[in-house]
Amino acid sequence: MGNSHYLKKYVQMHPDNKMGWYLLGKEYEKNGQHGKANYCFNQAGGVFEAFETSKMPSDIWKEYESKLLQQAEAKDRRVLRARRTLVVLMLMLLALVPSVDAPGRSMVAEEAPVSSKPEGAAPAEESQGGKRQGSVQAVVKNQTIFTAAQEGGFGAGGPQPVPAPFTHPNLLQGRLAVLELKKQGQWLLWNRRLPVGYTIENNGPGSLSYQSYDPKTCNCKLPDGDEMAGEAFAWTGEQEQQALLFSAIQAYKNNTGRYPERLEDLLRPFPGNWMSGTTDGMKEAFQPLLQDAIAGAAGKEPDGGKQNAGGAKAVGPLAKTWGGKPFFKEQLQIVVDKSSHRLAVVSGRVILRNYKVGLGGDRTPEGKYVISDKVMNPNGRADGDFGSRGMQLSGTNYAIHGTNDPSSVGEDESQGCVRMSKADIEELFDLVPMGTPVLISKGGLPDDVLVPKERFHTKREQDQTNPRKTYHWL
Template identity: 50%
Template sequence: MKNSQHLKAYVQMHPDNKMAWYLLGKEYYKNGQHGKANYCFNQAGEVYEAFEHSKVPAEMLREYEEGLIRENRQRHESRLRLRRGLLALLLLLLLLIPSAVAPGVNLDESGAPVPEAAAGDPEEPVAAKPAEEETTPVPAVLAFTAAGEDAASAGQALAATLKNREAPSKTAVLAMKKSGRWLIWKKNLPLAAVIEQSAKGKVVYQSYDPAACACEPPEAGGLKKQAQIWQGKQEELAALWSAIRSYNSSKGKPPESLKELTRPFPGNVMGETTPLMKQEFAALRAASALQPLPASPQPSPAVTTEGTAAVGGSGNGEDTANRSKGQPPFFSSPLAIIVDKQNHRLAVTSGNIILRNYAVGLGGEKTPEGEFVISDKVVNPNGHDNGEFGSRGMQLSDTNYAIHGTNEPDSIGKDESLGCIRMKREDVEELFAMVPMGTKVQISKGVLPDELLLPEERYPSGTPLDQTNPNKVYHWLN
């Protein structure tokens, strides 16, 4: 299996190397993964035909394969050395940060020192305080963020935590794996590091990756539990943030209340709300009002290279306060949908992060490519949940194409539709609940990873009954 992993990494870096595709297919076939093997053989094209119908010595193929694997291992070791070097540089920079400004000296917006109100040692208070107050430590505000697992991405996330932060602060960074151009958002992301900044400006960095720091990290059970709670909130905030931004884009102003987003069909920008959404609506609306609307035309989400560097709080009120000052939630880019016709995948994305990756049924060349928006969201299309369109339907840009459920679940992963995008019931109901009206949809080929991303605990998908449309018969190209 290790050979398969190295060869897979090689073809991701060199997708035009047909010989590498052929050798990867041979490895998959040897391991009994015939479906993946056939896909690789198709990518290999004429190389597969040539080698399968000729008597090429096995030793020659083995030597070529060993060369590819050796090259990939060398590249992996080189990246690991670079990662450790960047981490060491990051640690050095963090150690130098406190010495740049003396503790107790305030700076104005231009960076110039602000004189103290009274002369004397700036670290000592002017008025005497009780002894117990002088020795009582100020608790650090705990927040969370997530970044790519490489040191450069983690460094960017840590730099974001130091910008405009009120000391003391403590931020835990979770690590997302990278797949091609994408970062993968999964439940229970591993803890990568914690950075703590004291009231006097001292910065302490603690890595929780034994391979990166060559150390034995401290126990992080409590932090991991809090991180899981933080992660659970971010998807709900992403859905609400996307709905507010979509409403703002179409109406020219943010919604005045949560009810404006959950009106009966066809005003159902989003589906059912949650207690967290009701709690956070005012802060997210305030943040949205200060965020400029995206310029038109939009760049394709599939080629976005910038990472998410926002910092979300732990739910203790600090993140809400930050958003009321104009800071968006962690998923600062509105949710978007990417459909990959080559891999039969549909992903929910924010910037360059994938939150979900579903298997879908398509129509081959009958499924159009291009950019669309969700123009209609309806529960139980044509009045029932077990028909050809299933229990949910999302129309694409007022066309006859839609993302919907199906009464033919065996067609998922195949090209058997007349052009629409078919999904399993639990998948389409989750998607319907997550993405709002106006969500951008891009259909193309070869842009998504093959790995499915389906959490055991799904996004809340309960939907009010007033999202049906009894006055219309839909004639989507199923």
């Protein structure tokens, strides 16, 4: 399946290219994946008919395939080179952008050179007071804040680092570590163990150092090694918790017309279990995220938001994130791809999870829904037809639920519901709140399953069973 990677990327970028679909179908057919092959052949339309029913030599389409793959690989190389060049140019521009006075300050750095010295190099001379000559304030060493961006440079996926603010030391103290998100088609892939792509460190008044950790271009090791990797792992976990909490706050507002006053408003027994549980980090983050949601709806900056532009002034649960705000700013959604038997949890263009699911073929409805209720042990059993968790789709008799027939996951054996393995449905139940939008359609999600070893779980404190109802999901 070496060619399928580029062919899949090609048809995602060029969905109207019938020949691309035909070639991808031939790859699937060659590897015994006949269901996927048939889907591609249907997309290929007349091209499939022309090649399969005629006596046209196979070497003609093989030659076309070879040229198409060469073009796709060449484009990938050009894009990677362009991104690296962009990063270098943006950093060079820092040397030309004058520093801006901080409010209430009169001293301005005269220049903003970009230093290429390696991590740990000796700093410039300091005054007896411990501050650099001419600096507005001392740089806080070993303070690392995080964000994530598309691999290869400044890309999409969340609040992105902007070069100009770095020219003033008040806006970036210490070090910014940018974690890299892999791109697949239109999606960016989240991971609990995202690699550090590069760091930008403030070395004084307008002086920055940029260090890449791309193994393709640099055999470099992180200055703090396991310590920074551990901080990055903790940060990605915090972002998942904050994504759930922020989405629950938004869903509660959309449904009730008002914001929750307390975290407990989201943690009531069934049917008020907007969230299945909480964590210590979510308890700490509730008020900051609530204020952020209220301010955002009013088109205002949260209190202290301008001071948090680079994360230097942020405190509390948002202190480790670039911009002083959570990385995921769009409500979590569920996307179900009937053609690939996948269910993804997404925020904007970022896929947090991509599960393998069982469906019902044409019996599974397509359209837009929301999670209207969440129940543990449907019909009083954890080992029944619907497994240990169920989430009903609004206005239907369909649900996303577990199963006592794990072999049906990945097949079209249900009467229309979405089936998941026990581990997957229990993680999904904890990861998304009631009120989560659901889109069911054909196509769009990558084939690769995206599930971390460290499953997302919350601490459950309320009764989420519903013994008063017998569910008859399909």
